[in-house]
Amino acid sequence: MEKIGNLYLVATPIGNLEDITIRALNILKEVDLIAAEDTRHTLKLLNHFEISKPLISYYKQIEKSKSNILIQKLLEGKNIALVSDAGTPGISDPGEEIVNVAIQNNIKIIPVPGACAFVNALIASGLDTKEFTFVGFLSAQKKEKKDKLEELKYETKTLVFYEAPHKLLNTLSTICEVFGDRDIVLARELTKIHEEFIRGKISDVIRNMGEPKGEFVIIVKGNIITKKDVDIQNLNNLNIEEHYKYYENQGLDKKEIIKRVAKDRKINKNEVYKKFIN
Numbered sequence: 001m002e003k004i005g006n007l008y009l010v011a012t013p014i015g016n017l018e019d020i021t022i023r024a025l026n027i028l029k030e031v032d033l034i035a036a037e038d039t040r041h042t043l044k045l046l047n048h049f050e051i052s053k054p055l056i057s058y059y060k061q062i063e064k065s066k067s068n069i070l071i072q073k074l075l076e077g078k079n080i081a082l083v084s085d086a087g088t089p090g091i092s093d094p095g096e097e098i099v100n101v102a103i104q105n106n107i108k109i110i111p112v113p114g115a116c117a118f119v120n121a122l123i124a125s126g127l128d129t130k131e132f133t134f135v136g137f138l139s140a141q142k143k144e145k146k147d148k149l150e151e152l153k154y155e156t157k158t159l160v161f162y163e164a165p166h167k168l169l170n171t172l173s174t175i176c177e178v179f180g181d182r183d184i185v186l187a188r189e190l191t192k193i194h195e196e197f198i199r200g201k202i203s204d205v206i207r208n209m210g211e212p213k214g215e216f217v218i219i220v221k222g223n224i225i226t227k228k229d230v231d232i233q234n235l236n237n238l239n240i241e242e243h244y245k246y247y248e249n250q251g252l253d254k255k256e257i258i259k260r261v262a263k264d265r266k267i268n269k270n271e272v273y274k275k276f277i278n
């Protein structure tokens, strides 16, 4: 049986060219073909490391059609490396589509780890790294952007966003408007000469910022109030009869309603029971 090629997902530097692994360089040297988001950009990287390889473009708008061409080549036995302009393919970059088609075709997928902007921003942020939600780019459309942020408002995990410099201030203002004035960290120009971390309340960061230049990751502290806290607060603002009715309308039995009302209002079950004894 003819041998099928491997699909390597190779991480490349996000600024500092020394941030590429020996394994990544060896794979780029050994594969038959490199699929790149921007072939001119990748050519510079390859030239720097004196690697000469055929390149094929693979960017967002042509992901579907190009995936089929690449899969054909993999099925013919060619080994292919997928790279993006910077960092890890598939993270706010093309990759997901070809990986799915490759899985359907029983092609072996081999990730080759390396730089990723958000991981490095997060680990140096000083915010909680135990649990986090990676959001990536928000929509450029005002309504979609706000809707997404509303959806994330009560997320207690650290939130991670990517943003282009010319949209940064607008995005920070919208985050502040929806989330309130939380602690944030901007990781700017990671691994490059002007690398810096800007920490503070969103309003202070906006106030002290000139025209944003370079690349940014936005890390936002998770909410300390959960959606459940807010819901309970709203129920506790009702009178006890309305509170009882709310659970009754959900079809709960009397015993369960009394238990919940007492728990929400932090009172003894007997107090609630006495009110609804008849």
Ligand code: SAM
Residues within 6 Å of the ligand: 014, 015, 084, 086, 087, 088, 089, 090, 091, 092, 093, 115, 116, 117, 118, 161, 162, 163, 164, 187, 188, 189, 190, 191, 192, 215, 216, 217
């Ligand atoms: N695949 C990449 C990765 O692994 O991080 C991300 C690609 S995404 C198209 C580009 C975004 O990543 C930028 O707009 C910025 O938010 C972030 N980014 C990339 N390089 C960065 C750097 N050196 N410093 C800060 N942010 C960076």
